[in-house]
Amino acid sequence: MIDMKPEKLIDIISGNMLHLAGDDSLNLDTVIASDLMSDVLTLENEPDILVTGLANTQCIRTAEMADIPFVIIAKGKKVSQEIIDLAREGDIYLISTHLSIYKCCGLLYTHGIKDTF
Amino acid sequence: MSGITFTYKIEGGDFVNAGKASSEIKRTLKQLNVAQKTIRRVVVSLYEAEVNIVAHAHRGNIDVAINSENISIILKDEGPGIKDIDKAMEVGFSTASPSVISMGFGAGMGLPNMKKNSDYLNVESEVGVGTTVTIKVALIE
Secondary structure, eight states, X not given: OOOOOHHHHHHHXXXXXXXXXXXXXXXXXXXXXXXXXXXXXXXSSOOSEEEESOOSHHHHHHHHHTTOOEEXXXXXXXXXXXXXHHHHHHTOEEEEOSSOHHHXXXXXXXXXXXXXX | OOOEEEEEEEXXXXXXXXXXXXXXXXXXXXXXXXXXXXXHHHHHHHHHHHHHHHHHOSEEEEEEEEOSSEEEXXXXXXXXXXXXXXXHTSTTOOOOOHHHHTTTOOSSXXXXXXXXXXXXXXXXXXXXXXXXXXXXXXXXO
16 A cells, blocks of 8 residues: 555645545545546445546535545536535545646556556 | 434436435434445445436435335336336446436446345336336345
8 A cells, every 4th residue: 555645645636625624644545537427336446536527516426425535626627616515515535636637647647546447 | 223214305407416315324324333335335326316316307206214224215206217127227228318428427327336236126117107216225234
């Protein structure tokens, strides 16, 4: 397992912090990148991070149901207050980044974060 | 533990509130100290079914009954119904609209995933009337 705390990961992807969840001891080791929430819901194991280009409330709901504590909305998509409120309610980290999904995942990969698909 | 029941009303097309019932049931199961993996199976099944009502039906009701041994969920909607249930159970078969697909769903994976995550799944449907889905999951091993 690698040592990757939320603060370090946010720095790596030049993330914009929209909601910081209560658990700052969280270790982020595995990732799924998808715009298809149905795919995320079929995973056998819960990854630590969801990277998506889907900026709507269902990406947070999906993370909540699939026990994913950390959501990154990529591609500089506008994140509504509704989405931020839902992340707060579910105490899920919500980070936005201007990076493309490709570049965001590339950075996570080079820092040792593993795939879960 | 005596039984607990909940009822939720779901409006078709209301994607903003889709998942609210699943979220509340997740909180309740956590309070009841149900194992995390079991909670995940229940709420993934329920959420998929809840999204199905929002995506396809005009409106629906969700009735949830929890006792010390299992959770039973009945989702009854008024909507177009399902023409061929066996076909709908196949991975990849979908009749979802482009707006549903833009929400990250509609890939024809919902019903098969509900089956995978539940101990009992029954789907009854009448075209032009609606669909009733029953999901049961054992809460203890």
